[in-house]
Amino acid sequence: MGARVAVVGGGLSGLTAAYQLAGDLPGARITVLEAGDAVGGALHTTDFPSGPVELGAEAFIARRPEASDLVAELGLTDALRHPGLLGPAILTGGRLVPMPTGTLMGLPSDVSTLAGVLTPEESAVASREPELPLRWEPGSDVPLGALVAERFGPAVVTRLVDPMLGGVYAAPSTELGLREVVPGLAEALDRGAPTLTAAIGTLMAGRVPGPVFATLDGGYRLLVDALAQASGALVRTRNACTAIHRLGSGYVLTVSGDRGLWSLEADLVVVAVPVPHAAGLLAATGVADGAVSGLSGIRTASSAVVALEVDRSLALPDRSGVLVATDEPVPFKAMTFSSRKWPHLDDRPGHLVRVSFGRLDDDEVLAVDDRGLTAMAESALAGVCGSAPTTLHSRVRRWDDALAEIGPGHAARIAAVRGELADRLPGVELVGGATEGVGVPACIGSARAAARRLATRWQD
Template sequence: MTRPGPRVAVVGGGLSGLVAAYQLSLDLPGAHITVLEESAAPGGALATTDFPSGPMELGAEAFICRRPEAAGLIDELGLTDRLEHPGTLGPAILTGGRLEPMPTGTLMGLPSDAGTLAGVLDPEDVARAAREPEIPFEWPPGADVSLGDLVAERFGPAVVRRLVDPMLGGVYAARSAGLGLRQVVPGLAEALDKGAPSLTEATRRLTARRATGPVFATLNGGYRVLVEALGRASGAEIATGSRCTAIRRDGPGYAVDVTGAGGTRSVGADLVVVAVPVPRALPLLTAIGGAEAAAGSLSGIRTASSAVVALEVDRALDLPQRSGVLVATDEPVPYKAMTFTSRKWPHLDDRPGHLVRVSFGRLDDDEVLDSGDEALTRMAVAGLADVCGSDPIVMHSRVRRWQDSLAEIGPDHDATIAGIRGELAQRVPGLELVGGATEGVGVPACIGSARAAARRLAAQWQD
């Protein structure tokens, strides 16, 4: 007799949850998959809103197209003809109250030639960075350390404040001192493993072999296009307005308690994917017998909140000829980055107004985020006015907040996650944890993590 397909509960309908559902539908064609999403719509950090002039992203804006995970999924879903790439404009650094072009030959803010840093750093800081190759350097192959601490030690703290932290802050919402080198810049760690004698030389080797062509891509119509395609292709039942309050063992499987508009119900599942941010995942895992140790390890991963203010402003405003502004961490402004969306993406430059995104929120710095939406919008508009030298006329605006959604990916993060997965596999079989706190932040990383977890679950079911 043919074994019936499993019942699958996916807790969280963001990118990771939707990709896991899609992969499970491929690997287990008979599965009945239910995606439980607390909010009113799936997508999570992929959040496309509608301005009167067209779609605008309030969450993730783009992905690295040189990594295979996102490009491969988009091709599978038949969306390749929707790909769009940014123009040629680069970002500026806001430092010392002025905008300076991002220096050439840098990698995540690390310099391959200190001579290019003169506009961003003071002369004495440039001189210190230039001495980096002369400082004795020992690197044990396979090691992982704090990226920010290593850069400060080798190049000086000014390189961290004015280059590395601004580059990484928009993605990780954490200062580089709390980020692991191997997870955040794996190519640099590999170059050091292979014997690069200094950070300057390791960076030079990587920048010298950069592939030509665009680095980033997005989808015409917004990430909503990807979210909808994943929902259709997975064939999953997507239950919005459904908050998972508990996961309990139920015989060989699980019972997932869900609260929604119709009250509380229990969803039976043979396989479970937990695809929610760390603070939401922790109580769910802690309550499952056998998952206490895994939850304890997960609790050590800190998370940050953030907010995006999206604006459409009258084209009378003279935007800088830059893709956006990255803010040095010693600059006295409340926002951490500003994207001139319609400058950066040529396919969006046909709107009646300029599109601009202003980002707020860093780890351990939530004071700004305590402000209401109107106050955040005023800060965004004031910041844009300072950068442009005149007050913008705001045509449309939206605020979107992301509570505890960005994980601090610290040194030896891979080992921590491997330990968590090992505990879950041994003590809570049939349950997987995915999302930005596992393989790292970013669309390709989340896709890769979710597909790998789904394949492990499918293999368990088929054994």
């Protein structure tokens, strides 16, 4: 008899887990429960009259194998596209400054390139980093922003590191773990790099040539649809799992949806929902207090994206987009000129622009309704371009509690959560952006690894 598998959450992580389990456990009966109207989660492709537009994640790191390998497995390689040569600008002091070259996540390998971002006094502080003695305990983890501020000065954090990381993590780098966010840098320090400058230089020298990012022509819906189809899963949208309980050697899930309240029995369960919801589901079991406590200690941020198509009479800066310094008095955190960044999108009647909102503890901005948020996006674009846009089409997409704060020691926290699940709730796995890190490749890797563990357990 094949395994009965319940996947709670139909985002990228849940669909990837379902796909992996379908391959590892032939004959498994897989049900994906998705509370929303459609699967995909943070991957959300909508349609303007001119063509598809991403309202969620826009790209993935092509140099990591997880996403590229999955795209190839699903036969989507021909749809891969890479960005053009334009780089972003940083909005600081009310002006746009090109992102300096030779940086890694905003960390400078050569302070002399930062003249446009730092004052002479700030540059002098940053330039002393190679001379400062560095105390580092191999295997340790520290707040990234605090270390960078100590070594290079706070201006490097505010105007380079935070703008680079803020769009992905939605938390200031002072709240992010160095080892979790830039693992290669921690590993270089573990190996004995004497300074941050030396460690960054080592990583920069080892970079693989070629495009850093990739996306799909036609949108991420190609990946979402291919995963759902290849998994063979029964996908039930508008059905939210509200509780999980033990039932003998398996589980019973309480579901609220199109049939009212109903139950689903499963031998294996994948929990692939944002942290607050996951903690609630585990709490309902009554036997995983440690896991619930571990997850409850992870703060989350909500976010929103406004996609615009604007008349081409608007003169966009000759950059791929804008990253915002955290001391800049504007409500948005990033802006992407999609039709500048991606050559395959530059044939639309208008310019495609995405404006992102939402940082940790920034609830006031996201309380604005969709019309107000669109107006804020248009105002932000006017401020950057120097004239008001004529909007042809617009769309807003929001995600509640979608971005987890990946703080120092996060890996140990998740390991403890997983250890308790293995002991108290065998056959239940937790996946998603709050486990092995945010971003498309990390979510894919987390989901496939968890699915393989479940398959091994069932086969044993």
